[in-house]
Amino acid sequence: MIGREQRKNNIEQNKISIQRKRVLSALASYIADLYNPQLPILPERIADIIGISYNYGNYEDYFDGMLEHSNGGFHIYLNVDKAPSNSPRSRFTFAHELGHYFINEHRQALELGLAPSHQSFTNFQSENIVELEADYFASCLLMPEDRFRADCLGKKFSPQLIKELMDRYQVSASAFLLRYTFIENVxxxxxxxxxxxxxxxxxxxxxxxxxxxxxxxxxxxxxxxxxxxxxxxxxxxxxxxxxxxxxxxxxxxxxxxxxxxxxxxxxxxxxxxxxxxx
Ligand SMILES: [Zn+2]
Missing domain, CATH: 3.30.450 (Beta-Lactamase)
Structure with missing residues (x-):
């Protein structure tokens, strides 16, 4: 396990540098465009294409999601006790675990055996940089920058816009708002x-x-x-x-x-x- 998440009262996305955010956003956009040109982004589909297996199971309070590396392959566990499959929260967790795979440094830590598996909690309150990066990657994967910008262009911030884009991107209100404020500077x-x-x-x-x-x-x-x-x-x-x-x-x-x-x-x-x- 790479540093289990510590809970904190504040979201501290600022801990990731602007440069690093740009790298993560570009990586997520590239993957979304390559494997999932239509909306909404389907993490299951991306996992299927790249050959990562996954399952939904009852894991009580142990984690939201977990990426495991064994025998040269990767497997993602998703906890339905935390969120039903394909709900916005479950999709975010899935995208977060994909982040641990696609971000080189995260995957290498697993491959080198520095961390046998990686348990994650998706509640936007982590202060662990690895978790923050995976969260940021997840929001960029589910809401790819160019498509998201185009959908926000010229529209006023309003409840209608929140509902419309939550629906279009199949994300939670928290995930949407975090992404929106970063992109639009409102x-x-x-x-x-x-x-x-x-x-x-x-x-x-x-x-x-x-x-x-x-x-x-x-x-x-x-x-x-x-x-x-x-x-x-x-x-x-x-x-x-x-x-x-x-x-x-x-x-x-x-x-x-x-x-x-x-x-x-x-x-x-x-x-x-x-x-x-x-
Ligand atoms: Zn994680």
């Missing part, structure tokens, strides 16, 4: 919360506000997200708020800087993915 913050507590957040480099108005990781009380936890209200459309409703230390006069808050609800899990932009 100032966006994404907050994942559960039971009114912030589980993790990340923001694009140019997002102006860094400090959420939060006590012990709670959601700010004047917000659409807080209304869901307090009263079960689910808004279909983005809500208009002011920066000071969500953030501390802002350099604007009160009631002058408008922000938009859009919630993607997972009622079953008492979770919300909150997207804030302006």
């Amino acid at each position: 100032p966006v913050m994404v907050i994942c919360s559960k039971g009114n507590k912030i589980a993790w957040k990340w923001e694009s480099d140019d997002f102006e506000f860094k400090y959420i108005k939060s006590l012990s990781r709670s959601i700010p009380s004047i917000s659409a997200t807080a209304e869901f936890y307090a009263k079960g209200i689910e808004y279909i459309d983005p809500q208009n708020l002011y920066a000071e409703d969500w953030f501390n230390y802002i350099s604007h006069e009160p009631n002058t800087f408008g922000i938009k808050e859009y919630c993607i609800y997972a009622k079953r899990y008492n979770m919300v993915l909150t997207v804030i932009w302006y």
